[in-house]
Amino acid sequence: MNSARPLWIRAGLAASALLVGAATAPPARANDGYDLWLGPQGPTAAAAKVEVIGTSRTLAIAAEELRKGLPREATPVLLARAGEPALAPLKLATDQLGNEGYLVHSVTLSGQRLTIVTGNTDVAVLYGAFALLRHARAGGDTANLTLASTPRIPVRVLDHWDNLDGSVERGYAGQSLWDWWTLPDYKDPRYADYARANASIGINGVVLNNVNAKADSLSAAYIAKAAALADVFRPYGLRVYLSARFSAPMELGGLKTADPRNPAAAAWWQAKADEIYRAIPDFGGFLVKANSEGQPGPRDYGASHADGANMLAAALAPHGGVVMWRAFVYAETDPTDRASQAYAEFKPLDGKFSSNVIVQVKNGPIDFQPREPMHPLFGAMPATRLAAEFQVTKEYLGFATHLAYLGPLFAEALDTPTERRAGETMGSSLAAIAGVANVGRDRDWSGSTFNQANWYAFGRLAWDFTLDPRAIAREWTLQTFGLPPAATDKIVAMMMRSREAVVDYTGPFGLAHLFGSDHHYGPGPWIDDLKRPEWNPVYYHRADRNGIGFDRTARGSNTVAQYAPGLAARLARPETTPPELLLWFHHVPWTYPMPGGETLWQAMVRRYDHGVAEVDLLRREWASLKPQVDAERWTKTDAYLGIQQREARWWRDASLAYWMSINGLALPAGVRKPDHDLSWYKQQHFPFAPGGPR
Template identity: 65%
Template sequence: MFTPLRRWLLVLAAILLPAPALAEDGHDLWLRYRPLAAEGAAALPAAVERRGDTPTLRAAEAELIRAFAAMAGETQGRGARVVLAAAADPQVAALGLPLGDLGTEGYLIRQVRLGDAPATLVTGNSDIGVLHGAFALLRHLGSGGALAGVDLASAPRIGLRVLNHWDNLDGSVERGYSGESIWDWWTLPEYTGPRYTDYARANAALGINGTVLNNVNAKADSLTAPYIAKAAALAEVFRPYGIKVYLSARFSAPVELGGLDTADPLDPQVQAWWDAKAAEIYRAIPDFGGFLVKANSEGQPGPRDYDRSHADGANMLARAVAPHGGIVMWRAFVYADTDPDDRGKQAYTEFKPLDGQFADNVLVQVKNGAIDFQPREPFHPLFGAMPQTPLMLELQITKEYLGFNTHLAYLGTMWEEVLDADTMVRGAGSTVARVVDGSLEGHQLTGIAGVANIGADRNWSGSTFDQANWYAFGRLAWDHTLPAEAIAREWAALTFTPDPALTGPVVSMMMGSRQAVVDYMTPLGLAHLMGTGHHYGPAPWIADLARPEWNPAYYHKADRQGIGFDRTSTGSNAVAQYAAPLAARFADPATTPEADLLWFHHLPWDYRMQSGRPLWAELVHRYDRGIGNVAEMRRQWHALAPLVDAERHEQTAAFLAIQQRDAQWWRDASIAYWRSLNGLPMPGGAAAPPRDLDYYQSLSFPYAPGNTG
C-alpha cells in the first residue's frame, strides 16, 4: 500500500536519482508491470494476504506486491484483498471449491467471502499451484482483464515442461544467439545473483517446471562433485518456483570419470557406477529431476558402441535414478551412418522396434520433425508409432534454422501445426498433442522440451520478438489447446501494451512471420538448404562433404529434370513410416499438401501446381511472396513507432531491415542455383538475381554465431 510517507519517498527518489539508462531494454519480459489507467488502478486490491509461510508462498506474495505497486502507480487500490492460500487452509476447504481436477500444479482464482470479508482467492492443491495462480492473475490483469468478477482455473495438460539449455561449461552456447550462457559456472556455487531468480520467475509465470542446465553434447565434468555443487546452488534458487534441475549425462562418463574400461550398459560395474553417481547427485539435490541423454548421434558415445540397444542404455540410467523418483529423457535424434538411403527414416528405424522395452521412468524425446528443426517439416513419424512408450516432444525455441535472432519468426504457429497434426494411428483425432499428453495411450508420464533461446544479453533472447517464442513454448506446454494467435496477442499485451492499436498489427506480423521465412528459405517442402556448420544463409549447392547427409544437395535432389526428395515407394519409401491413410495421402503428389510437396516427391519443373503455375514459377512466386511479407512487416512496425519505446522499436526496425536483406539474398542465391541446373528462364514478371552464382557461392561466414560443439 502507498502510505503518504512512502509516496513522498518515491517522489524524492525520482527527483534525486538518475533514471535508468536502459529503462526498456527488454529484461522484464512478460513480467513488465506498468501503471494501469486510473480506473483499473483503483480496482486493484488494497492488500495481499498470505496464509502459510513457505518459500513458494512468499515468492507468490512478493510477486503480487511488486506487480500491484507498479500497476497502481500513485493510485491507491481499493479492491478486495487478494488471499493466497492452498486448498488445505480450513477456510478455503470450507468453500467446497472444484479443485479435484487441478492436480498438484493447477490453480483456481475466484472472488469469494473468506471470514466476514470479500476476497479474490488464489488457491490450488499445493503451494506451487498457488504460485501459478498468482502469475495467472497478473497475466490476466496485464493483458487487459479486470479484477471484478475474475474466475480462472487451469491445470497443465503435460507433466514435464522442460527447457533444454545447450550451454557449455566454457560459457558458450551451442545454437545460442543472445550472448554467453546465463550460468556463470566460474562464480557458482558461491554466488547466485538476481538474474537466476528472474529466470525462475519468468519460467514459473509460464508453468515451465524443469531446466536441463548443460548441453546435450555433454562433458563428463558436469557430473563431477564441483559441478554437482554448482547445479545444487541453482536448484536452491529455482525450488520455490517449482522448477527442477536436470543434467545432460555423457554416456561414457564411467570411463572418463570412473576409470572403468567400458561403459557397456549391461556391465554390472557400469550399472554400479551410475547407481553411485545418482545417489551422490540426490544427496546434493534431493529433488533432482534426472538425466537427458544424447547417445550415438553426431559422435556422442552410446550403447550402440557396445552392440546394445537404446533401451539398454536408457534403462541402465533409469534404474539408477528410479529409487530417487528421477526420470530419463532419451533423445531419439540419432544421426549416424546406419540408414544411408534417407536420414529422415533413421530415428523410426532404430526406435520403433524398441517400443515397450523402455523402463517406466523413461521418456523417448522426439523432435517435431524427422530431420532437424527445419522451417517446415511434416510431423515425426515416431509419433503414434510407439504406443507402449511415452514420447516427449522436443521443439527448438532458438532459431538455428530460422534466421537466428535477427529474423522475426513467431514459432507458435509452427508448434500449433505439429501439435494439431493427426497421426491417424487410431483413426481421426489421434493428434500429436494426444500422443504427447498421454491421453491417446493412457500414459501418466508425459513431457515436452524446448531448446532454449536464453543467454546473457539483457533482453535474454537476442531480440524482443524472440522472447515471444520462449513465451509461446511455455504457454503451449501448459495447455496445448491454446491458439497460437491468442498466445501472440497475450504476449504482445504484456510486452508492450494491451492497446488494440498495437496488439492488432503486432499479432498480424507474428502470425504471418514463420510462413514468410518458409517462403524465402525452404518453400514447398524443401529442407536443410542452409550453409553447413553455421546454418546461416543459403547453400543448396554444397555437395562435396564426406557423408551424403551432410550436404544440402542430398535433401533437394535437384537436377535438370526436377527437384525434391522422393520418399514414396519409388524412392526411400519413408511414407511407409506413417499410418496407412497418411502414407496413401503422402504417396500421391495430387493429395500431398503443397507445403510438404517436395519433402515427399521429386517432381519435374513443369509440374502443374494448384495455382495453375508450373512448379518453377510457383517456386519463384513463393520466394517473392516471402520477401513481400517481410517488407509488409517493416511497414507495419514503422507505423507503430508512437506506441513503442524508442530502444525496442529501433532494434526491431534494424533487425527487420536485416531480415529483408537476408530474404532477398536467400531468394537470389537459390534461384541462381536452381537456374544453373534447370536452364529455365525467369517466369514472366520475376526479376533475375542481380549477381551470378559464383558470387553467392563465394560468400563465407567463419564467425557466424552459435556454431559451437
C-alpha cells in the first residue's frame, strides 16, 4: 500500500502504528493451559494486516488480537464503529445490533477486498474481532463471510465466590485471582488476561466477592481496590459489581439497625452508592444474598425481600446501577419442602420490585445438582426481571478432577419451556444470567483443561442461549487443541457424554443432594444427624424398605403445583414424568416398572454401572490421543481421569451398599458387589477437602 491509500486506511494509521509488535517469534514452551482457547500471546513473526479507524484502548486491543491471531495471508481487516463516515458507502445493516452486537462482513471498499469488523460501540467491535478469530481458529473461511450477532441476554456476569483472605468458596483452582493485599498499587497482568478471556466469549460483568459477603468489601479501602480492577477491565467491556452485606450500615456505619424502612439505613446506602460511583463511574451494582444460610436480610426486621431490594435499588438508580437479589432462600425453621420455599417467598412479590432490581434464581429449585428440574419461579413472575444463576465451578460434579462438560446442563435448562406463556423458555425470559466462576490462581485458571470448557460454554450460551452445546464443544476443542478432525470428534464425543456419566454414578433418576456434608465431596446418602432436616441427604431421597424418592405431588409437598398447569399435570403422575426426574417428584416402589421392562432397582443398578463404564471409556479414549496432545495437558488430564475412575467406583459401591441396606434386595445376577461393606464407606472422612466454606 502506498501514499495514495484511501482515507479510511490513513485515518487508522496513527493508532495502529503503536500496536505493531516485534517480529520475532516467542520461544517454544510446554503448554500449561494458561492461554485457554485464545492461542499464544505475544508478538508474532507474521502479523495479519489490520487497520483501525479510531484511537480508543478498546479498538487498539481488538486490532492487536487480530494481528497476532489471524494468519498473515488473511484478507486485510478494517475495524471501525458503524457510524464512521468511511463505512457509509457500504450501507451496512447495523441498526439492530444495539450497543454490543457486531457485524463481520467481507466487502469491497475503495477497490480493495476487505473484512469489515464493526458495531455501534468500541466494545461491539471488540466482540466482533473475537468472533472473527473464533471463526478462523475453528477452521472457517475468512475470505468471504458474514458474521452477525447480538446478545440475547443483556447482563452476563461471572459471580466470584472469592473471600477477602484469598480463599475461594467452592473454588477448585487455587487461591483467589484477586490479590487484595497488593491492590490497588499492583495490578497483576493476569487481571487483563482474565478480562481478555471474558471479552472473547461475551461476558460483560464480574462480581468480585463472595455472596457470603463481608461488610469490609464496601469500605473505602476495598472500594479503591475494586476501582483498580475496574480500570483494568473497562477496555474489555467488563463492569465490576460487588456483593453487599445487608447489615453493612451497622457494621461499617455504626447504625443500630439495617431495617430497609429506616431512613438512616436508606441514607447510608445512598451515601455509599455515591462513594462507589465516584471511584467507579461504570459500577454495575450490588449482588445480595439475604436471609439465607445465616446471612442478614430484611426479614430480620419483618420486612420483605422487595423492601430490602428496593432500598438498595433507590440508592443505585441515579447512577444506572442494578441490584441482583438472590432467591436462594430456605427457612431456619423446618420447611415442608426446601424445593418450594423460594417460590413461596418470591411469587407473592411479583410486581413489587423496582425496575432496576433483578431477582437472581438458581437454575433448579435445590442447589446446583447434577440434574434438577427447572426452577418453578421461571415464567411465574412476569412483572419482575429475572436472572438465571448457574454454577460453572463443579461443587456437585466432581470438583476440578472429574471431567464433566456442563454445556448440555446449561442448554438443557435455558431451553426448557416454562409453559406459562406460549413459546417462552427459561432463557427467553431473562434480564441477566450469572455463572458462579471456576477461576482461580492456578496456571490453567480452572483447575484442569476441560474445566476451561465450562467457562467457555457459559459465556457462549449467555450470549446466545440457542446455541448447540455440541457445536460449542467443537469450537472450544478446535481452538484449545488444534487437532485433526478425527481427534476433535473424539474429544467432543467425550465431552458430550461426560455430564451424564456423573449423573449416573452420583444420583440417577432424579436423586439429588446425596453428597458428603459441608464439603460436598463423595457419597453420603446415609447422613441423617445434622441439625436441620434439609441439611441431611436422607431428607431428599426418603428411601425405606418399600420405595424411594421425594413425593412432591398433592399427596406430598405439592411442589408440582408451583409449575404451569400443563407441566404440573404431567409431573403429578409417575408414568408421565420424565424418567430422569422420576425420584425428584415421586416416591415409588423399588419394583416400579421402568421403560424397557426393568424394575426401578434393576434400572438404578444399571445406571450406576453405566456411569462407571463411561468413565473407563473416557480414560481409554484419552489414552488414544496421547500422540496428538502436548505432554503437559495430556498427563494432567490422564491423572485426573484416573482419580475419576476411582471415585466413580466409590460412588457406585457406597450408594449400592446403602440402598441394599435399606431395601433388602440383592444385586441383579452377574453384577459386581461393592468392594467394601457399608460401615467402611461410612467411616471415610475428608476434613480438608478443597473449596469448603470459610
